[in-house]
Amino acid sequence: MPETATARPAGLPAARNSEGDQMSAAHSALLNTMQQRFGERFSISTALREQHGGSEAHHTPALPDAVIFAETTDEVAEIVRLCSASGVPVIPFGAGTSLEGHLVATHGGISVDLSRMNEILRVSPEDLDCTVQAGVTREQLNTYLRDLGLFFPIDPGANASVGGMASTRASGTNAVRYGTMRENVLSLTVVLPDGKVIRTGGRARKSSAGYDLTRLFVGAEGTLGIITEVTLRLYGIPETVSAALCSFETVEQAVGAAIAVVQLGIPVARMELMDRGLVAAVNAYSGLSLKLEDSLVFEFHGAPAGVQEQIELVQAIVEENGGKNFEWASTPEDRARLWNARHNAFYAVVSQRANAKGWSSDVCVPVSELSGCIRYTRELLEDCSVPAAILGHVGDGNYHVVFAVDPTNAEEMAAVAAINKKMVRRAVSVGGTCTGEHGIGIGKIAYMREEHGDAVDLMATIKHAIDPTGIMNPGKILPVA
Structure with a gap:
């Protein structure tokens, strides 16, 4: 699929499969050296390599040859020097939450786990x-x-x-x-x-x-x-925090209200869109009973008087755009429950289908183009054969679509890829970006030149100047030359 095309830096071996290719003698010697140096913090166990070479998203895993748990900057520098001398790729690993295949070891190498660097x-x-x-x-x-x-x-x-x-x-x-x-x-x-x-x-x-x-x-x-x-x-920490959810008959009304809030400069802290498909999934997954309508969730921060003023202004805008049924989360527990449900949107959609994996794509567009782009995306989803939902940080023009997919079903994956491509190209065509916050990884490489044109060549020049042997997380961001 074009969404997973990767670049092969000069000097590196061809991309590995999940089992790995035959290692060179120098490569094996490097692993032996690292095992002696880092002891039990070095591992070639399949289970640990699988954890570090994949993700909860749909991208095909590719395993590193080994995992090392670093504890200091000096140790990271030592690992990188050893890998550089042997021409072995290095893939940094944090909490493993990325969604666009950033951690996939496309050319094997060493996964440097930084989770113990937690001071x-x-x-x-x-x-x-x-x-x-x-x-x-x-x-x-x-x-x-x-x-x-x-x-x-x-x-x-x-x-x-x-x-x-x-x-x-x-x-x-x-x-x-x-x-x-x-x-x-x-x-x-x-x-x-x-x-x-x-x-x-x-x-x-x-x-x-x-x-x-x-x-x-x-x-x-x-x-x-x-x-x-x-x-x-x-x-x-804000003196006063207040959150509310309101519902709309259409997603266009919800987006219209969000745009009006932004244009009036009301300093809301959060303004999140959940379409009715997501609300249904969240209710089932998190045990809530939110109204099954397209919804906006707001959070307000500030001094009591300032928060009250924000609330009154936003309520008026919402009502002008057909919004209704304000539900307030007035206690910290209620706010935590509401936002935890929103944060679990990815899992809520995926849970609608047994043994599914999540495909989460995001784009970001100028706020004035948001309504048209979301409407277009909704039309694309009408014929989608898998569970899918729209959500987003609509205050800055960023929205997401989460699909529950079967990665073994080639026809289904191709259909979702086609929807994703159309959504991304629409965003780029109106001055937006192929990703507002997930990053490129391997998942959005195909759109880099479409968005940035010849500036991609300058990115490649910078990459080569800093990393001439191409060992740093190869196969990410930059398209095939």
């Missing part, structure tokens, strides 16, 4: 920033920050690692107010493909000193280096 190194409440190791998860960080009256708002749903979130330029439900990882990463510690360790910036909130290397590595998906430490912006 919160520094928090500065006065400066509203912190530095953490890459394996720290967002929930772990927010639990630590809670007693300081602070939080980190980027919430992609899954309990992803901070390093992985930086690598994929993640965002999520709070992006409409707080932005994405691009806006919230101040600096990085990165191990380059030759094993050299660099810092990409400092803690100042702005700088005019040289190239913006931080933004170069945020979103690079491990193809330019391995992120081992991240310095993040933090925010004060």
Whole structure:
């Protein structure tokens, strides 16, 4: 399928199958060296390699030759130097929550698991920033920050690692107010493909000193280096938090209300679309009883008076667009239940079909084009033979479709791929992007040149300059030359 086309860097072996190809003597010697160096933190067990070479999504797994659990930046640098000397690929691994095949070992190699690099190194409440190791998860960080009256708002749903979130330029439900990882990463510690360790910036909130290397590595998906430490912006926990769900007779009404909220500049923290198919799936999966209509979920942050003003303005806009049945989640428990149900949307859709895998695609378009694109997507889904639902962070024009697929059914996979292609091409044609937050991985490579044109060649030049032997997470982002 075109969605899984991958590039083969010069000097690397051909892509491996799930069993792996014959290893060279040098490759075997490297594995022996690493086993002696890392002991029980080195593994070639099939079960562990399967865990690190696949995902919960539909992409065909491809296993690494070994997995190493690193614990320090120096260890990561040592691993990379050894792999570089032998021309062996390196695939960074965080929490394993990515959806576009970022972790698939298309050319074998070493999966470097950073999950044990989970220390919160520094928090500065006065400066509203912190530095953490890459394996720290967002929930772990927010639990630590809670007693300081602070939080980190980027919430992609899954309990992803901070390093992985930086690598994929993640965002999520709070992006409409707080932005994405691009806006919230101040600096990085990165191990380059030759094993050299660099810092990409400092803690100042702005700088005019040289190239913006931080933004170069945020979103690079491990193809330019391995992120081992991240310095993040933090925010004060809002004095008042309130959430509400409202329903509409049509998805166009819901999107119209969302667009009006954005255009009026109302600073809602979250504004999520759930179509009625998703509401039905969420009700069944999470034991809720939400009305089976197209719905918007809002969350408001701020001082009591400010939150009340936001609520009144949004209610008026919703009613003008045909919205009704406001249901308030006034307690922390009610809000947690509502947002957990929304975050479990992927599993809710997949659970509608026995032994299914999830295919989750996302696009992002200018807000003015959102209604037309979602309407077009709904029309595409009318003839879809598998369970599917639309959801999205409509406040910033980002929406998703989740399909429950059988990866062994070639005809079915081709049909879903055709829907995905039409949805993506419509988004790109109106000035949007093939992915708003999932990243490229192997799943969206086919659309890179369509979206970026000759700029892809500049990306390839940067990749070759930093990683001339192509060992860093090969087969991701860049299309076949």
